[in-house]
Amino acid sequence: MSKKFDLELISKVANNLTVGIGIFHVSDLSDNKSIRYVFMNKVLLYEMRKEKEEVLGKKIIEIAPEAYEHEGGLMVIDTYMKIANEGGFINLGLVEYSNHMVAGTYECSVHGIMKNYVYVQLRNVTELEKAKIELEKANKELKQFTYIASHDLQEPLNSIISFSRLLESSKYNLDEIGKKSIEIIINSSYRMKDFIIALLEYSSIGKEKKKKKIDVDQLIENLKIDLNNLIVQKEVKINYIGNPLTIIAFETDLIKLFQNLVVNGIKYNKNKKPTIIINATEKFGQYEFSINDNGIGIAKEDCDQIFKVFQRLHNRDQFSGTGIGLAHCKKIIELHDGKIWLTSELGKGTTFYFTISK
Amino acid sequence: MKKLKRVMVIDDDLFTNIYLEIILKRNNIIKNIITFQDGKKALEFLAANTNKVDLILLDINMPKMNGWRFLKEFQKLDKKITATILIVMLTSSVNIRDKMKAEKLQIVKKFIKKPLNEKIVTEIINLNN
Numbered sequence: 485m486s487k488k489f490d491l492e493l494i495s496k497v498a499n500n501l502t503v504g505i506g507i508f509h510v511s512d513l514s515d516n517k518s519i520r521y522v523f524m525n526k527v528l529l530y531e532m533r534k535e536k537e538e539v540l541g542k543k544i545i546e547i548a549p550e551a552y553e554h555e556g557g558l559m560v561i562d563t564y565m566k567i568a569n570e571g572g573f574i575n576l577g578l579v580e581y582s583n584h585m586v587a588g589t590y591e592c593s594v595h596g597i598m599k600n601y602v603y604v605q606l607r608n609v610t611e612l613e614k615a616k617i618e619l620e621k622a623n624k625e626l627k628q629f630t631y632i633a634s635h636d637l638q639e640p641l642n643s644i645i646s647f648s649r650l651l652e653s654s655k656y657n658l659d660e661i662g663k664k665s666i667e668i669i670i671n672s673s674y675r676m677k678d679f680i681i682a683l684l685e686y687s688s689i690g691k692e693k694k695k696k697k698i699d700v701d702q703l704i705e706n707l708k709i710d711l712n713n714l715i716v717q718k719e720v721k722i723n724y725i726g727n728p729l730t731i732i733a734f735e736t737d738l739i740k741l742f743q744n745l746v747v748n749g750i751k752y753n754k755n756k757k758p759t760i761i762i763n764a765t766e767k768f769g770q771y772e773f774s775i776n777d778n779g780i781g782i783a784k785e786d787c788d789q790i791f792k793v794f795q796r797l798h799n800r801d802q803f804s805g806t807g808i809g810l811a812h813c814k815k816i817i818e819l820h821d822g823k824i825w826l827t828s829e830l831g832k833g834t835t836f837y838f839t840i841s842k
Numbered sequence: 843m844k845k846l847k848r849v850m851v852i853d854d855d856l857f858t859n860i861y862l863e864i865i866l867k868r869n870n871i872i873k874n875i876i877t878f879q880d881g882k883k884a885l886e887f888l889a890a891n892t893n894k895v896d897l898i899l900l901d902i903n904m905p906k907m908n909g910w911r912f913l914k915e916f917q918k919l920d921k922k923i924t925a926t927i928l929i930v931m932l933t934s935s936v937n938i939r940d941k942m943k944a945e946k947l948q949i950v951k952k953f954i955k956k957p958l959n960e961k962i963v964t965e966i967i968n969l970n971n
Contacts, residue, residue, distance in 0.1 A: 635903070638934040638956075643857040645957035650864065653960070681936050688937070736938060 489597065495523060504528035504606035508544075510568035511600065516561055517545045517552075522601070531586060531608060550583040557581060563594045564602050571596035578609065589613045630687035634680045641680065645673045675804070682808040685740065686793070689815050692734040700729040700764055707742055711750075719757050720750050726764035731771055733840055737816045742775075744809045745836050749777030752803060752834075770822065770839045781830040791824070813838075846896045846967060848874040852884045852912065853901035853932065858956070862899065865963045872967070881907035885915050891923050899966070902933040902940055909933070913949065930954060930966050 491507075498505040504527040512518040521539045529536060532548070539547050544561070551557035556579045563574050573595040581590055588610035595603050648670045651658070658666065704724045708715060715722070742762075749760045761776040782790065782797070789795050793811035817824045821841035828834040849872050851859050859877040866872045876895075878884040881904060888895065902909035909931060916924060930952045931944050944953040951969055954962060 635934070638936070639855050640857075642934055642956040642958070643855070643861070646861050646959065647857070649957075649959050650861070684936060 491523060498523070498525045501525055502527065504531055505603060506606070507597065507601065507603045508564055509601055510564060513565065513569050513600065516565050517543065519544045519561065519564055521547070528606060531606065533586060548583060554582065560592060560594070560604070564604070567594050567596045567602045568600050571599070578613070627687050630683060634684040634687065637680050638677070641673055641677055645670060645677070648673065679806050682806040682812070686808055686812050686815070689737060689812070690819055692736055695732045696735045697730055698733055698735055698738060700724070700726065700731065703739065703742060704762060707739070707746060710743070711747065714747070714750060718750060720760065721757065722746065722760045722762070724762045726762065729764050729766065729771070731840060732842070733820055737819060741813050741816045744813050745775045748809060749775060749779055749834070753777060753779035755779065770841050772837060772839050774835050774837045776833060776835040778833040781832055781834055782826065782828040783830055787826060787828065846872050848872070848876065848893060848895050850884060850887070850895045850898045851875060851877040852881055852898065853877070854879045854904040855901070858901070858932070858958070861958060862963065865960055866967070880904070881909070881912035885912065885919070888916070888923060889919060895927055897928045897930065899930050899932045902931060902935050910943070913947065917949065928969060930969065932956065932958070
């Protein structure tokens with residue numbers, strides 16, 4: 485066997501690598517049974533469940549004949565032959581390999597060293613692949629569960645609300661305790677309804693398949709129409725001060741994002757004339773938005789907390805809410821490969837910033 | 843004002859049906875209310891055409907045949923039966939896509955989210971004025 489490379493040096497470098505490295509010599513480029521083991525690092529020997537002395541200098545057909553008997557093995561051997569002849573490298577991606585000792589999934593690539601010599605790089609990803617599949621399945625089930633649970637919870641709740649209202653109407657003579665009870669039942673039902681709807685929306689993020697062109701001006705105008713009652717009731721001003729801008733994004737998610745941030749700016753606001761100022765700037769690779777309000781502000785130590793789901797800063801009798809809104813926003817931003825952050829001063833107002841990748 | 847003679851309610855939720863019956867009868871708005879918990883039976887009733895229906899209150903999420911499927915089958919019925927019937931969708935769904943879908947359908951006169959109250963029910967009944 486001619487050695488035109490320093491095997492000793494390679495052994496020292498490659499032996500303790502955490503990926504499997506193996507060097508092969510193909511003595512006859514027209515015979516795929518002529519492939520011999522030249523070097524195997526520790527990881528690869530472990531995957532083969534062999535000792536160094538057992539394999540080095542031997543042919544694959546002698547040591548691991550099963551490699552010639554299944555699709556995964558044959559594909560790797562064919563690749564050795566091709567690269568030993570042509571040079572270059574081929575990334576085989578995930579390869580299923582099995583013999584009487586091991587069975588699993590490997591990330592595998594084959595690289596040319598010189599004519600007749602190749603090396604293989606192998607990483608056992610069996611556990612990783614298994615975990616990934618399980619995780620995907622669990623995630624899907626969880627989403628489905630949230631959706632169905634929140635949908636089926638709606639129906640009985642709607643009945644509670646409707647029938648409580650029937651009882652409430654003056655035609656029935658209720659005493660004070662009776663009236664108070666009905667009032668609390670209705671309020672509690674509405675609170676629960678808010679929760680269910682927020683959960684339902686939270687679980688449906690990412691359902692949209694395709695991004696769309698969205699005109700930011702138009703989006704804000706539509707938002708004003710949707711929030712008309714709130715705007716009139718609290719004398720709110722909403723101004724967009726950015727340039728005309730069209731971006732590509734998931735439409736319903738983006739609407740929800742703006743809605744949540746603007747509604748928060750109005751809700752957590754004790755100013756006589758709540759004002760929301762929205763700006764947008766085009767930057768390299770992304771758009772940056774800001775939504776500023778003249779509301780109550782957020783204390784510095786609370787800024788990290790607010791994006792956590794179900795995290796609330798206020799008592800329910802001060803400000804109602806589910807604690808889902810900003811967590812929802814964060815998830816939407818992540819879906820658009822962006823970031824969300826804020827600056828705030830207590831008593832003066834808050835500015836939320838977020839980016840959307842182009 | 844055109845007087846509604848008969849209202850059909852199709853909703854798998856029994857309590858919604860009971861609620862509608864109470865409201866409609868209590869205010870003496872309509873005497874004839876027929877309720878179905880299943881779209882198929884409602885279709886059979888309509889096809890038989892023994893009793894004329896003026897208004898249908900239709901739920902979306904129902905087992906066996908949902909509201910959308912019902913609408914498809916409804917459109918296959920004899921136009922002589924269906925031409926004068928108003929359809930209002932009544933649902934617990936908060937999915938914006940359901941609302942958009944309903945708005946695209948010409949035969950759906952209105953899309954209403956539960957919970958119901960007397961005011962909403964009165965509005966529905968006055969739709970055909």
